[in-house]
Structure formats: structure tokens, C-alpha cells
Amino acid sequence: xxxxxxxxxxxxxxxxxxxxxxxxxxxxxxxxxxxxxxxxxxxxxxxxxxxxxxxxxxxxxxxxxxxxxxxxxxxxxxxxxxxxxxxxxxxxxxxxxxxxxxxxxxxxxxxxxxxxxxxxxxxxxxxxxxxxxxxxxxxxxxxxxxxxxxxxxxxxxxxxxxxxxxxxxxxxxxxxxxxxxxxxxxx
Numbered sequence: 001x002x003x004x005x006x007x008x009x010x011x012x013x014x015x016x017x018x019x020x021x022x023x024x025x026x027x028x029x030x031x032x033x034x035x036x037x038x039x040x041x042x043x044x045x046x047x048x049x050x051x052x053x054x055x056x057x058x059x060x061x062x063x064x065x066x067x068x069x070x071x072x073x074x075x076x077x078x079x080x081x082x083x084x085x086x087x088x089x090x091x092x093x094x095x096x097x098x099x100x101x102x103x104x105x106x107x108x109x110x111x112x113x114x115x116x117x118x119x120x121x122x123x124x125x126x127x128x129x130x131x132x133x134x135x136x137x138x139x140x141x142x143x144x145x146x147x148x149x150x151x152x153x154x155x156x157x158x159x160x161x162x163x164x165x166x167x168x169x170x171x172x173x174x175x176x177x178x179x180x181x182x183x184x185x186x187x
Contacts, residue, residue, distance in 0.1 A: 006107050010090075012044075013101040014066070020044050021101060034083060035122045055171040058135055064186050069094045069102050075184050078109060080138040082150070084120040087112045087138075119154050119165055129166040131157075136176035147173040 011024040023041050031039045038044075044052070053059040065075045074095035081088050089110040097103050118124060119131075131153070132141040140153035148156065159165055172180075180186070 006105075008107065010106045011103060013097070013103045014049050015101055018049050018066075019046055020049055021046075054169055055135075057177065058170065058172050061172065061177070061180065061186070065094050065184065066102055068184070068186075069096050072096060077136075077180055077183055079136045081106075082120060082138050084118070085113060085116040087114055114151075117150055117154060119150060119159060119168070125164045126167045127162075127164040130169045131166045132171045133168050134173040134176055135170045136172055136180065139173055141171070141173070147175070 008026055009024070010027045010030050011022070012020055012027060013022040015021045023044070027039075028041055030036070050059055050062070053062060068075055074093055076091065076093045078089055078091050081090050088108060090106040091109050092104060092106045094102060094104050133139070133150070134141075134147060137147075138150055139147035140150055141147055142153060142156065154160060
């Protein structure tokens with residue numbers, strides 16, 4: 001079964017201009033259930049996918065994957081999409097549809113419960129400081145350049161001893177970037 005044929009797959013599509021044209025009901029339900037109001041259809045339809053990707057390296061990886069899909073070769077990879085109280089591994093397939101749209105379909109591969117991580121809870125007061133989180137493995141970039149699992153980063157940075165937690169921004173760690181490029185044959 002193709003990823004997009006799974007009724008639980010989280011699906012969105014972009015047109016030839018890179019604008020989001022569609023999200024499926026499972027996407028909307030996931031967003032509502034995970035405090036993802038900013039990614040509900042009324043906020044993202046007709047917007048640029050690339051404008052939603054802050055990190056230049058991740059944006060370039062997506063450009064390359066979309067180009068490959070538009071050339072007729074689907075792209076598949078795995079990534080983490082964690083919640084405060086669980087680790088989730090998803091598989092994504094990016095493919096070209098007969099309509100000319102590019103479809104992104106993600107299916108849950110594995111999920112583990114864990115004690116809630118306050119840093120990942122959206123309701124906390126945030127400082128202007130930002131922590132960079134890998135979009136693929138969910139590790140946090142540390143000041144010394146290493147990447148640590150979120151629980152270890154919270155402890156090492158002593159984040160629970162402050163009144164405000166830092167905001168989060170996403171990128172990709174070097175290990176995941178190398179692995180992704182090798183897996184899908186990018187330059």
C-alpha cells in the first residue's frame with residue numbers, strides 16, 4: 001500500500017509554484033490534536049511551502065527532493081515528529097501526481113511514550129533565545145557543537161531552572177543531513 005493510500009497518513013500537496021494546495025482530513029485532525037493551530041488548512045492553504053521552512057539547509061534539501069519527485073522519482077525517508085510526551089517516527093514519501101502536484105505523505109512507523117518534556121510543550125513562557133532542533137532526529141544543537149537528545153539537552157542546559165524556556169527553531173544536524181543525502185541519492 002502506498003503511503004498516501006493509508007487513511008491515517010498525513011498528506012499535503014503543492015502546486016507547480018510551491019504553494020500548498022491540499023491537506024487531508026488526517027492532517028487537520030493531527031494538527032488539532034497536537035496544538036498545531038498554525039498548520040490548520042485555513043492558515044496554510046495557498047501559502048508557500050518554502051516560506052514555512054526557516055533553515056536554509058533544510059529548504060535546499062526540500063528543493064532537491066521536490067525536483068527529484070517532479071522528475072518522476074519518488075523520495076522516501078524517515079524523520080521524527082515528537083510530542084512532549086512521546087517519541088514518534090514517521091516515514092515520508094514525496095511523489096508526483098498525475099495532476100502535476102507534488103504530494104507529501106507521512107505515516108506513523110513507531111511511537112514510544114516518555115515522561116513529558118516541558119521544552120516541547122507549547123504553553124510555556126518563552127524567552128527570545130532559540131534552541132536549534134534537528135528536524136529529522138529531534139536532537140538539540142548544543143553550544144559546543146554536539147547534538148544531544150532533547151531530554152539530555154534540557155538537563156545539561158539546566159532549562160528547568162529558568163522562568164522562561166527558549167524558543168525552538170528547526171534545522172538538520174550533520175549526521176542526519178549526510179544520512180538523508182546518501183539514502184535518497186542527493187548530491
